[in-house]
Amino acid sequence: MVMRVLGTVLATTGLVVGVVVGTGGTASAATCPSSAHPKTTGGEASWALSCSNGHLTVHGWVEDTFRDNRCAYVTITPRRERSRTIEACGSGVRKNFSEVFVDEYEATVKLRVA
Numbered sequence: 001m002v003m004r005v006l007g008t009v010l011a012t013t014g015l016v017v018g019v020v021v022g023t024g025g026t027a028s029a030a031t032c033p034s035s036a037h038p039k040t041t042g043g044e045a046s047w048a049l050s051c052s053n054g055h056l057t058v059h060g061w062v063e064d065t066f067r068d069n070r071c072a073y074v075t076i077t078p079r080r081e082r083s084r085t086i087e088a089c090g091s092g093v094r095k096n097f098s099e100v101f102v103d104e105y106e107a108t109v110k111l112r113v114a
Contacts, residue, residue, distance in 0.1 A: 025040065025110055025111060025112035025113075026038035026039075026040055026110065026111045026112075027108055027109065027110035027111075029106070029107075029108040029109075030049055030106060030107070030108075030109065031049070031105055031106040032049050032050055032051035032056065032105055032106070033048070033049060033050050033051070034048070034049050035047065035048040035049070036109065038111045039065075039111075040111060040112075040113060041066065041113065042064065042065055042066035042068055042070055042072060042113035043062065043063065043064060043065055043066075043072030043073075043088075043111055043112070043113040044062075044063050044065050044072070044111075045060060045061060045062040045063065045072070045074050045111045046060045046061055047059065047060030047061075047074065047109055048060060049106075049107065049109070051105050054102065054103055055100055055101065055102055055103075055104070056078060056100070056101040056104035056105055056106070056107060057098065057099070057100050057101075058076050058097075058098075058099045058101075058107060058109060059096075059097065059098040059099070060074070060096070060097060061094050061095060061096045061097065062074040062086050062087070062088045062094070062095050062097070062111065063088050063092070063093065063094040063095075064088045064089055064090055064091055064092070064093050064094075064113075065091065065092075066091060066113075067091040068091075070089075070113050070114055071087050071088060071089035071113070071114065072087070072088045072089075072111065072112075072113050073085055073086065073087050073088075073111070073112050073113070073114065074086045074097070074109065074110070074111055075109070075110045075112070076099055076101075076107050076108075076109050077107055077108045077109075077110075078101045078104040078106070078107040079104060079106060079107070080103070080104060081101050081102075081104060084099050086099075
């Protein structure tokens with residue numbers, strides 16, 4: 001009986017650890033209009049995608065939320081143009097951004113801490 005309970009506890013712990021490890025980065029592949037507000041250990045962000053006259057605009061903010069000598073990054077990867085990365089370094093530092101991409105209508109937007 002003890003072994004069965006221990007096995008269940010270990011299996012559950014493995015699932016929880018797997019979920020925590022999986023939160024290292026948060027990505028959103030989206031078309032206009034859409035928005036997201038991801039949060040991970042050490043970073044938080046909010047962004048919205050909008051389209052007008054053939055241009056994709058991604059605006060929002062990224063914030064470093066942990067005093068750990070690491071930075072929070074938002075990387076925007078459109079279909080055709082080069083990726084752009086916005087960084088916030090230092091606990092409590094928030095960077096606002098507004099990036100425009102010509103002839104685009106979708107992008108993958110990702111929050112990560114490194």
